[in-house]
Amino acid sequence: MEVRPVLALRDVRYRYADAEREAIAGVSLTVSAGEWVGVIGPTNAGKSTLCYLAMGLAPHFFGGRLRGELTVFGVDTRRQKVAERSTRVGLLFQNPFTQLSGARERVSEEVAFGPEWHGLPADEVAVRVGEALRLVDLEALAERHPLDLSGGQLQRLALASLLVMRPELLLLDEPTSQLDPAGTNALLQVLAGLHRSGTTIVMVEQKLEAVAALCPRVVALADGRVIADGPPEAVFADPAVEESTGLPAYARLAKAAGLPPPWPVTVEAAEKAFHRA
Amino acid sequence: MARGLSLYVEGDSPLHRAHPFTKGVLTLSAIAVAFIAPSWAWVVGIGLLVICLQLIAGVFRRFLVVAITLLAPITVLLLIVQGLVNPANRTVVVPAGGFSLYREGLLIALLTAARLVDLIAATFLFSFATRPQDLAEALIQKGLSPRIGYVVQSALQIIPQTLEMVSRIQDAQRARGLETEGRLLTRARAFIPLLLPVVLSSLVATQERAMALDVRGFGLPGARRQRYVLPDSVGQRVLRWALVALVPAAVVSRILGWR
Numbered sequence: 431m432e433v434r435p436v437l438a439l440r441d442v443r444y445r446y447a448d449a450e451r452e453a454i455a456g457v458s459l460t461v462s463a464g465e466w467v468g469v470i471g472p473t474n475a476g477k478s479t480l481c482y483l484a485m486g487l488a489p490h491f492f493g494g495r496l497r498g499e500l501t502v503f504g505v506d507t508r509r510q511k512v513a514e515r516s517t518r519v520g521l522l523f524q525n526p527f528t529q530l531s532g533a534r535e536r537v538s539e540e541v542a543f544g545p546e547w548h549g550l551p552a553d554e555v556a557v558r559v560g561e562a563l564r565l566v567d568l569e570a571l572a573e574r575h576p577l578d579l580s581g582g583q584l585q586r587l588a589l590a591s592l593l594v595m596r597p598e599l600l601l602l603d604e605p606t607s608q609l610d611p612a613g614t615n616a617l618l619q620v621l622a623g624l625h626r627s628g629t630t631i632v633m634v635e636q637k638l639e640a641v642a643a644l645c646p647r648v649v650a651l652a653d654g655r656v657i658a659d660g661p662p663e664a665v666f667a668d669p670a671v672e673e674s675t676g677l678p679a680y681a682r683l684a685k686a687a688g689l690p691p692p693w694p695v696t697v698e699a700a701e702k703a704f705h706r707a
Numbered sequence: 708m709a710r711g712l713s714l715y716v717e718g719d720s721p722l723h724r725a726h727p728f729t730k731g732v733l734t735l736s737a738i739a740v741a742f743i744a745p746s747w748a749w750v751v752g753i754g755l756l757v758i759c760l761q762l763i764a765g766v767f768r769r770f771l772v773v774a775i776t777l778l779a780p781i782t783v784l785l786l787i788v789q790g791l792v793n794p795a796n797r798t799v800v801v802p803a804g805g806f807s808l809y810r811e812g813l814l815i816a817l818l819t820a821a822r823l824v825d826l827i828a829a830t831f832l833f834s835f836a837t838r839p840q841d842l843a844e845a846l847i848q849k850g851l852s853p854r855i856g857y858v859v860q861s862a863l864q865i866i867p868q869t870l871e872m873v874s875r876i877q878d879a880q881r882a883r884g885l886e887t888e889g890r891l892l893t894r895a896r897a898f899i900p901l902l903l904p905v906v907l908s909s910l911v912a913t914q915e916r917a918m919a920l921d922v923r924g925f926g927l928p929g930a931r932r933q934r935y936v937l938p939d940s941v942g943q944r945v946l947r948w949a950l951v952a953l954v955p956a957a958v959v960s961r962i963l964g965w966r
Contacts (some may be wrong), residue, residue, distance in 0.1 A: 485922060487918055487921065487922075491917075491918060491921060512921045512922060513921055513923075513924045513925065513926060513927045514927070516921075516922055516923060516924040517924075520922065521918075521922045523915060523918070523919060525912075525915055527868070527912075528912050528915035528916045528919060529915075529916070529919040530916075531857075531861065531920065531923075531925075532860075532861035532865045532868075532916070533840070533843075533857050533860035533861040534840070535838075535840065542934075543923060543925075544923035544924050544925075546931060546934055547853075547923065547924040547925055547926070547927050547931055548924050548927060549927075549929060549931060552935075577868075588919075591923060592922070592923070595923075595924070
């Protein structure tokens with residue numbers, strides 16, 4: 431029996447309204463259930479747009495012109511509104527503050543915002559809120575005002591607000607860009623736990639070391655096209671990726687030390703490579 | 708970060724537990740009757756009633772701060788202006804040549820000040836004892852669009868956040884050498900370079916928030932689940948109608964000259 435991919439793009443092209451060039455210029459890729467895909471690339475490569483397409487914000491929110499085939503869980507994104515998709519797909523943005531509803535005074539109420547709009551019964555909402563707060567380790571702050579939380583805690587709150595809907599696919603658009611190192615580590619640990627329990631994750635990230643360490647598959651974009659797709663070691667050995675995006679620190683060190691490609695991209699691999707050398 | 712514009716004070720008094728509509732009708736009736744009613748007895752009676760309710764709700768001290776900082780200077784100003792130049796002035800109370808204060812003007816000033824006290828006291832009683840979320844939820848349960856209810860609830864949190872953003876942009880511009888203090892002309896000139904970043908940042912933040920709400924299912928058609936039950940008894944409903952009935956009663960009283 432053929433297993434349907436979670437996310438499937440076939441020759442997808444997308445141009446924002448009033449834009450001169452296509453933000454996505456012929457991308458074909460599939461993501462299967464349970465994968466954790468890191469998406470990297472320079473500015474204006476189309477990374478965020480890829481997330482917006484998968485969520486349906488492009489074209490439903492932004493307008494613009496979408497061509498090609500794009501399905502999420504087998505459903506054409508053009509045929510399903512963003513809010514309707516929110517029970518299976520979640521999208522976490524960069525800015526923790528603008529993801530707050532601004533209409534709730536407690537962390538637990540903030541997390542309950544989405545299920546309320548979906549009309550879920552009160553007892554089920556309570557169970558889901560507890561579950562979501564446990565997943566992101568914010569149970570102890572359930573009664574706090576959201577604006578009393580740190581940036582890292584707010585981003586985990588935003589994640590909990592998505593997890594409460596039990597999404598099967600999580601899209602993350604540079605989730606750690608506004609977090610300090612401690613907040614970044616805490617968030618990435620939560621994501622690692624979600625992946626272990628079966629959630630499919632597509633993560634746009636500029637922190638190449640995190641991508642290399644956590645994502646078994648990396649997709650590199652440039653100018654709206656896929657330039658590399660595969661395991662991190664193979665992707666970062668591609669000269670086109672090095673030129674457009676750069677290399678993780680360990681790979682740069684190994685390259686500078688004269689080691690041959692593929693260079694190590696994690697601390698464990700670097701340790702082995704340098705011991706061998 | 709600023710939490711919000713709400714004046715709500717946490718509490719568990721009978722006022723806090725009352726339905727938001729009961730508190731709203733009480734406030735509006737008190738204000739209407741205070742301004743319509745023909746005599747001191749009504750105005751002072753309403754003021755005393757509202758202050759008693761503030762004491763029950765445990766918010767009287769907060770109102771006292773407002774009364775001293777806001778109402779006291781206004782009252783003094785009224786007394787001076789009305790006492791000096793009201794056309795009905797006849798009886799000198801404080802002789803001071805051309806600046807004598809007259810009884811008629813002073814009494815009118817005091818009545819106006821008492822009405823303002825009733826207005827402010829009733830409004831603040833409502834604000835201190837009513838959680839904005841409860842008011843929005845009550846309105847939604849009575850048929851207000853949940854989207855509009857959300858706008859009402861979120862404005863109170865988002866406005867102070869926007870003001871903090873303005874302050875941060877101001878600091879950033881100052882660090883680049885922009886003068887934002889001093890003479891009026893200097894401050895006016897500083898307005899232009901602040902305006903564009905504030906507007907752009909606000910637009911970006913609004914767009915991001917709208918996307919985040921969409922992603923969480925905001926605005927899904929169909930029944931939005933009632934968040935919680937707001938207790939509302941038959942007694943409260945009767946009380947609301949009685950409070951509403953006070954307004955035409957005050958009008959009739961004024962027309963017939965009852966005191």
